[in-house]
Amino acid sequence: NAGVTQTPKFQVLKTGQSMTLQCAQDMNHNSMYWYRQDPGMGLRLIYYSASEGTTDKGEVPNGYNVSRLNKREFSLRLESAAPSQTSVYFCASSENINEQFFGPGTRLTVL
Amino acid sequence: KQEVTQIPAALSVPEGENLVLNCSFTDSAIYNLQWFRQDPGKGLTSLLLIQSSQREQTSGRLNASLDKSSGRSTLYIAASQPGDSATYLCAVGEELQGGSEKLVFGKGTKLTVNP
Numbered sequence: 335n336a337g338v339t340q341t342p343k344f345q346v347l348k349t350g351q352s353m354t355l356q357c358a359q360d361m362n363h364n365s366m367y368w369y370r371q372d373p374g375m376g377l378r379l380i381y382y383s384a385s386e387g388t389t390d391k392g393e394v395p396n397g398y399n400v401s402r403l404n405k406r407e408f409s410l411r412l413e414s415a416a417p418s419q420t421s422v423y424f425c426a427s428s429e430n431i432n433e434q435f436f437g438p439g440t441r442l443t444v445l
Numbered sequence: 446k447q448e449v450t451q452i453p454a455a456l457s458v459p460e461g462e463n464l465v466l467n468c469s470f471t472d473s474a475i476y477n478l479q480w481f482r483q484d485p486g487k488g489l490t491s492l493l494l495i496q497s498s499q500r501e502q503t504s505g506r507l508n509a510s511l512d513k514s515s516g517r518s519t520l521y522i523a524a525s526q527p528g529d530s531a532t533y534l535c536a537v538g539e540e541l542q543g544g545s546e547k548l549v550f551g552k553g554t555k556l557t558v559n560p
Contacts, residue, residue: 365545376449376550377489377534384543392547424488431476431538431546436489 336360338437340425346443347415355410355440357425363435365428366408367392368400370421371439377424383408415444447472451535451551458525459559466520466554468535473513476538476546480509480520483532483553492533493520525558532556 341356359366368380379392383402397419399411408427412419420443428434448471458464468478477496481489493502493509495518501510508521522529532555536548 367545367547369548374552376552377536377548378550379547382541382545382547384541384545388543390542428545430544431540433479433491433494434548435491436481438488
C-alpha cells in the first residue's frame, strides 16, 4: 500500500519549457488535489478534482492545467514554465471531506 | 478570506519537556482541522484530524484540541524527544464544490528538541 506517489521527485526546467507532474493514489479516494509550497507562504491549492471526471480551480490556478485520468491518477501540467513556478508541488487525496494524505512532493526549479 | 496563524514560528526545547503549539484561524466555518508534521525536504505526514463537532483528538504522546468559537487549536506534545524535531503545520478544511474540501495552511512551527 504505497499511499500517494508522485513523479518525478526533482526537475529543472528552462523558462518556456513544458512538463507534466504525475500523481497516483491507491486508497480508492474520490478527491485529489494539487498544492504548491513556497517559502514563507504556506501551502496553497492549485487545482482539485472532487471525483473522477471533474476538475476545478483552486486559489492559484494560473499557468497550470490538470487532468483526472481515472480515479487513481491526477496530473498537473505546466505548458510554458516561468521562474515564478519554482516551488515544491504536493499531490494529496481524500475520501470526500475527510483526512487528506499527501505525496512526497516534486521539487521544481525553473531557470 | 480564511487566514491561519501559527505561533511561535520556531521553538527550541530540551528533551523530555512537554510543549504546546498554537494555531488560530479567522473564520469558524470549518469542516475540520488537521495537524501535520513535515521533515526537511520531505512530504507532509498527517498527525491528527479533528472534525468540527469534536473538541479533541489524541494519538500516543500527541493531543490536539479545537475551539471553533474562538478560532483556536493547540497541539500538545508530551515528553518530547529529539525525533520530534520537525516543522508542524496546522490546516483548516473549508468547503469546495462537489463534496471536497480545501485545506488552508498556516506557515508552521519549526520545533527543535535538543538531547
